[in-house]
Amino acid sequence: NAGVMQNPRHLVRRRGQEARLRCSPMKGHSHVYWYRQLPEEGLKFMVYLQKENIIDESGMPKERFSAEFPKEGPSILRIQQVVRGDSAAYFCASSPQGQGKSGANVLTFGAGSRLTVL
Amino acid sequence: GNSVTQMEGPVTLSEEAFLTINCTYTATGYPSLFWYVQYPGEGLQLLLKATKADDKGSNKGFEATYRKETTSFHLEKGSVQVSDSAVYFCALSDLTGTASKLTFGTGTRLQVTL
Numbered sequence: 001n002a003g004v005m006q007n008p009r010h011l012v013r014r015r016g017q018e019a020r021l022r023c024s025p026m027k028g029h030s031h032v033y034w035y036r037q038l039p040e041e042g043l044k045f046m047v048y049l050q051k052e053n054i055i056d057e058s059g060m061p062k063e064r065f066s067a068e069f070p071k072e073g074p075s076i077l078r079i080q081q082v083v084r085g086d087s088a089a090y091f092c093a094s095s096p097q098g099q100g101k102s103g104a105n106v107l108t109f110g111a112g113s114r115l116t117v118l
Numbered sequence: 119g120n121s122v123t124q125m126e127g128p129v130t131l132s133e134e135a136f137l138t139i140n141c142t143y144t145a146t147g148y149p150s151l152f153w154y155v156q157y158p159g160e161g162l163q164l165l166l167k168a169t170k171a172d173d174k175g176s177n178k179g180f181e182a183t184y185r186k187e188t189t190s191f192h193l194e195k196g197s198v199q200v201s202d203s204a205v206y207f208c209a210l211s212d213l214t215g216t217a218s219k220l221t222f223g224t225g226t227r228l229q230v231t232l
Contacts, residue, residue, distance in 0.1 A: 004161060024145075035220075041208065042122065042222035059219070091162065106221070109154070109162035 002027070004110035006092050009061075012116045018027045019079040019086070021113045025094030032075040033107060034067060037089040049075060082117045119143045124208050124223035131230050132199055139193040139226045141182075141208035149210040151175075151184050151191040152220070156205045165193075165206070198230045 005024040013019050025032050031050055035043040045059040049069040061065065064082075069075040079086055093107040125140040143151065148171045154162040166175030171186035180195045191208060205225045212219035 008217070035222075037222075040224060041149040042224045043209075044222070045212075048219075056219070076231075093162075106164050106167075111159060111161040 003096050004029075004092055004108050006090075006110035006113050008113060009111065010114050010116070012118060013082050014118050015083055016081050018115075019078040019082050019115055021090050021092075021115070022074040022077075023031070023077070023092030023094075023110060024074040025092075026108050029094035029096050031095045032069050033095075034075075034077050035091045035092040035093065037091065037112075039088070043091060046077075079115070082115070084117045087115055087117045119146070120149070120209050120210060120212060120221040122210055122221055122223035124206075124226050127138070127225070127227040128176055129226060129228050131228070133195045133200055133230055135230075137193070137195040137198045137202075137228070139206055139228070140210075141191045141193065141223060143189050143191065143208075143221075145189075145210055145221075148186070149212070151182070152209040152211070153180070153182055153193050154209060154222075156207065156209040158204070177193060187189045195199075198228070200230045200232060203228055205214050 004026055007022050032046050034046040036046055037043045047060050047067045048056040052071050064080045064108050066078045089112045091109055091112045093109045121144045123142050143230040152167045153165040155165045156162045167176045168175040168184035171184050174183045182191050186217045205227050207225045209220045
């Protein structure tokens with residue numbers, strides 16, 4: 001039973017290029033979350049998606065960032081016109097259902113995708 | 119807003135030593151508290167959790183007690199092993215909505231030597 005699969009594990013882009021990060025949730029999980037970890041900081045929530053729906057994107061930067069979770073295929077985090085400040089580790093997590101207000105349900109995390117912008 | 123503060127690493131211990139990694143938090147209401155562990159090259163794994171005050175989470179010899187009065191959730195283990203070398207993250211859940219907006223600390227790297 002494969003866990004949360006993220007690819008690529010490492011991605012290098014030059015300023016102005018686009019970055020696409022993919023996340024396949026655990027089998028049976030229909031909820032996906034993206035987090036970003038900047039150097040020397042904790043993981044920060046970006047976006048929460050269900051199949052074909054963005055539920056909460058309050059942590060997403062207003063420009064250049066977008067996320068989708070299509071009916072078929074992995075969830076994709078897309079960063080357009082990357083800048084050096086986008087260099088970070090991007091973690092995807094999944095759960096079988098929403099967390100609810102207690103947050104007590106467990107998220108399963110992937111190993112992360114490390115983006116380096118030159 | 120919510121925040122989590124962890125002791126800075128790296129923490130280097132000899133095998134069988136006692137481990138404490140401090141974690142304090144700021145939050146509105148009564149969040150759930152978590153410790154996640156990340157082994158080299160792997161994703162974050164839930165180590166233990168506590169959902170209300172005075173609850174003790176435990177797993178694999180690790181323990182942490184939810185202390186509301188001191189807003190703390192310190193991680194402890196009586197005798198560490200080399201295989202415990204990893205990065206440990208303290209986190210709390212956001213209760214303001216339905217998404218799991220976990221708030222994480224910066225992580226503490228633990229290195230255990232023979």
